[in-house]
Amino acid sequence: MCEKITKVNSWLSTVFGDQPVPHFEVNTRTVDILYQLAQSSEARCSDTALLIEDLKQKASEYQAEGAHLQDVLLQGVGLSCGSLSKPAADYLSSLVDTAMVLGVRDTSLGSFMPAVNNLTNELLEAEKSNRRLERELRALRKRLGATLVLRSNLQEDINKTVKSQAVESAKAEERLLNMDFVTAKAKELSNRRERAEAQLLSRNMDKSITHQAIVQLSEEVSALKQEIIPLNKKLEPYMDLSPSPSLAQVKIEEAKRELAAIDSQLEMNMDFK
Template sequence: MCEKIKKVNSWLSTVFGDQPVPQFEVNIRTVDILYQLVQSSEARCSETALCIEDIKQKISEYQADGAHLQDVLLQGVGLSCASLAKPAADYLCALVDNAMVLGVRDTSLGSFMPAVNNHTNELVETEKSNRKLERELRALRRRLGATLVLRSSLQEDINKTVKSQAVESAKAEERLLNMDFVRAKAKELRIKRERAEAQLVSKNMDGSVTHQAVVQLAEEVTALKQEIIPLKRKLEPYMDLSPSPSLAQVKIEEAKRELAALDSQLEMNVDFK
C-alpha cells in the first residue's frame, strides 16, 4: 500500500509539474484507481517512446537512402538537384508527390503499379457503392413521394373528420338542449297532472266520466252494433214476405223481441256508465 501511494504521488507530481496537486481523500479505493491510472499512463508513455524511436530510426534510414541515391546520381550520372533543369525538377517533385499520395516506399515502377491498381480497385468499389446508393436514393424518393401523397390524403381525411365531428358535436349539443327542455316540460306536465288528479280526488269525481271510461264505453257500443248487424241481415229475407202467413209473423216477432232486448241492454249499459 505504501509503495502504491509513493508511486501515485510521484506520478501526480510529474503530471501537475509546478502546479500544486489537488487534495483528495486517501483510501484504498482512490489509491487503487490512481495506481491503475499510473500503470496505464506508464504503458502508454512506453508505447509512445517506442513509436518515437521507430520513427526516428525510419527517418535515419530514409535520410541514409536519400544520401546514397544522391551519391549514386552525382557519381554515376553526374546529376545533382542543383544541376537539374526546372522541368526535370518539376517532374521529380510531381513523382515524389504521387509516391507520397499513393503511400509507396519508393518511386520504382514495381511500387507504383500495385498502388495504382489498389486505388483503381478502390475507385471501382466506390463507384459501385455510389451506384447502389443512387438506386436506393431513387427508391427512397419514390417511397417519399408515395408517402407524401398518402400524408396529403390522410390530412384531407383528418380535416373532413374534424369538420364532421364539429357538426356532430353541434347536433349533439342541440339534442342535449332539446332533451333538457323536454325533461323540464315533462316534469312540469307531471306536476300539473298530479295536481289535477289531487283536485279530482278531493272533489269525489266519478271515474266513469273519465276519458278512458268513455273510450271503453264507445268500444263496447261499437261491439254491440257489430252484433246487431247479423240479426238485421237475418230479418232482411222476411221483410219481403206478406204479413198474412203466421209463421212469418212469428219469426218477425221473435226477431223484434231479440232486437228490443239488445236495444234495452245497450240502453242499460249506457245509463249505467
C-alpha cells in the same frame, strides 16, 4: 504504498514540469489510480520513443538511399537536381507526391501498381457501398413519403373526429336539456292531474261521465253498430217474401224483435252519452 507514492510524485513532477503539482487527497484509491496512470503513461512514452527511433532509422535509410540514387544519377548519367528542366522537376515532384499519397516505399512500378490496385479496390467498394446507401436512401424516402401521407390522413381523421365529437357533444347537451325540460313538464302535469283528480273526488263527480267512460261507451256503440249490419243483411232476403207463409212471418217477427232490442239498446246508449 510508499513506493507507489514516490513513483506517482515523480510522474506528476515530470508531467507538470515547472508548474506546481495540484493538491489532491492522498489515500489508497487516489494513489492506486495515479499509479496506474503513471504506468500507462510510461508504457505509451516507451512505445512512442520506440516508434520515433524507428522513424528516425527509416528516415536515415531513406536519406542514404536518396543520396545513393543522387550519386548514381550524377556520376552515371550526369544529372543533378539543378540540371533538370522545369517540366522534369515538376514531374519528379508529382511522382514524389504521388508516392507519398499512396504510401509506397519507393517510386518503382512494382510499388505503384499494388498501391493503385488497392485504391481501385477501395474505390469500387466505396462505389458499391454508395449504391447500396442510395438504394436504402430511396427506400427510406419512399417510406418517409408514405409515413407523411399516413400522418396527414391520420391528422385529418383526428380533426374530423374532434369536430364530430364537438357536434355530438352539443347534441347530447341539447338532448339533456330537452330531457330535463320534458321531465320537469311531465312532473308538473302529473302534479296538475293529481290535483285535478283530488278536486274531482272532493266534488263527488260521477265517473261515468269521464273521458275514459265516454270513450268506452263510444267503442261499445261502434261494436253494436257492427253487430247490426249482419242482422240487417239477414233480414234483406225476407223483406220480399209474401206475408202468407207462417214460417217466414215467424222469422220476420223474430228478426224484428231482435232488431228492436238492438235499436233500443243503441238509443239508450246514445241517450246516456
